[in-house]
Amino acid sequence: MSMKLQKNYNFFRKCYSKEVPFFHVIDVSDSVLFLMEVGALDPYQQQVKIGIDDGQEKLKICLSIIPLPGDSKNIVNSVKRVFIVGIAAGVPEKNENLRKMLGLIKIQDVDCVVTVDIKLALMLVGKQSAGCTYICIYCNGKAPYDDHDQESNTLGFLVENNRKYVTAGSILKDSRDFQNVVDQPLLTGHAPDVKIIQIIIPPELHLMLGVVSKIMKALEDLVGKQFILDFLQEIGVTPNKKWGSALNGNQTRRLLNQVGKLKLGLQDRGVYSGMPFLETLQRFNKVVQSCFGQEREDGFKESIEKFSESYRCLGISITPKVHIVMDHLVEFFELRPESTAGLGYYSEQAFEAIHYDFLKFEEHCSVSKDHKDYRMKMMAIVQQYNSLHMGC
Ligand SMILES: [Zn+2]
Known part of the structure; x- marks a missing residue:
């Protein structure tokens, strides 16, 4: 970008709400237009992605403009392409706080x-937290699915x-009679018949970790x-805590690629009852x-079917994440027939990497x-952070 543009553009303007201490852009659509202009991007060839995540005690709303699928040389998920359009310190992740924040950036x-x-x-869809009956964000189904x-869900x-x-x-105890939608959905600006899966992308990293865990x-x-634990050590994976929260994406992928070794280990011990679980992992x-x-890839639908069939034979519960893989991924891709992008194209990982960055x-x-002076200093820091990401 030209120095003049960089100097003149107030990408991150100071704004403060009494109820929510929140720094944010005044109008996120202006930010999108500006970034398109700076990057000389064709608006019809771009996809705007919004990420929201809490990390390092700050709730952040981030923006990324990525080229439409097709240019595989483009590394679209780099944290360097992420801009902070809203940040709030010490604000809990709650529907009412998010409502204010998302409304303020328009x-x-x-x-x-x-x-x-x-x-x-x-x-975002107004539902109660984990543990409620109708916990799927994408449909009106409930366990055991x-x-x-x-x-x-539209x-x-x-x-x-x-x-x-x-x-x-x-009345909270009756919320299941209303699909557990206890708050107003926050995804305004869309037509009533738009499906939630057209707006909220299935989070590939969390799905992978959840299913394997x-x-x-x-x-x-x-x-x-x-x-x-011995097996994980053998393949160079060191979990910190219990399953689920401990393994990161790379460790989980390594585990998935080494299931054959685990099979051999079970054979040596004569524990054949574990084989269906390993077969299911390989299918996953x-x-x-x-x-x-x-x-x-073209065979994704068949892969999902085979995994689902195998998982259902294990006799273990179908968690909401497993359900999304089984019942919603095909729907997600079929709603985007013109695109060959995988979930990684939309991945939440760059937005999560921003906390450390x-x-x-x-x-x-x-x-x-x-x-x-905190507000002024923080605003300057965010502005500097965003400026450095322009043109990346
Ligand atoms: Zn569902």
Whole structure:
């Protein structure tokens, strides 16, 4: 970008709401137009992606403009292409806070997709948190997810359920009668008949971690924790805590690629009851290979079917993440027939990487958040961070 443009553009303007201490751009659609102009981008060839995530005690709303799928040489998920359009320190992830924040940046004016983790997705659609009956963000189904009549959630369906819930007196214990939609959905700016899966992208990293964690935990119950830990050590994976939160994306991919070794280990011990779990993991690996990358492959549908069939035979519960893989990924891709992009194209990972990336800048903010100069300093830091990402 030209120096003049950089100097003149106030990308991150100071704004402060009494209820929510929140720095943000005044109008995110202006930010999108500006970034398109700076990068000399054709608006018809770009996809706007919004990410929301809490990390390092700051709730951030981020923006990324990525080229439409097809240019495989383009590394679209780099954190260097992410801009912070809103940041709030010490603000809990709650529906009401997100409502204010998203309203202040005027997100309804931007044609975008959203990548968030499941917890935030539930807030965006107005549902209760984990543990509620109708926990799927994408459909009206519920565990054990064996009802084939489940229908896709549309924005209008969720809004209507919330309206009925409020009319009935907002009684929390009765929320399941209203699909657990206890808050107004926050995804404004879309038509009522738009399906949620057209707006909120299935989060590939969280899905992969969730599915593998569930199967490995069941296997651990069969073969014992030490056997699993020994195997992980053998393949160079060191979990920090218990399954799920411990393994990162790379470790999980390594595990998936080494399941053959685990099979041999079980054979040596004569624990054949564990084999179906490993077979299911290998089938899941095929799913990951066929549609979790930048491009999806032709056989992805068959891979999902084979994985689903295998998983259902394990006799373990179908978690919401497993359900999304089984019942919603095909729907997601079929709604985008013109695109060959895999889930990795839309990945939430760059938005999550921003917390650590931004932390390096934040260290230059020498005052505490109660200091009178904090807002000004923080604003300058965010502005500098965004400026450095222009043209990347
Ligand atoms: Zn569902």
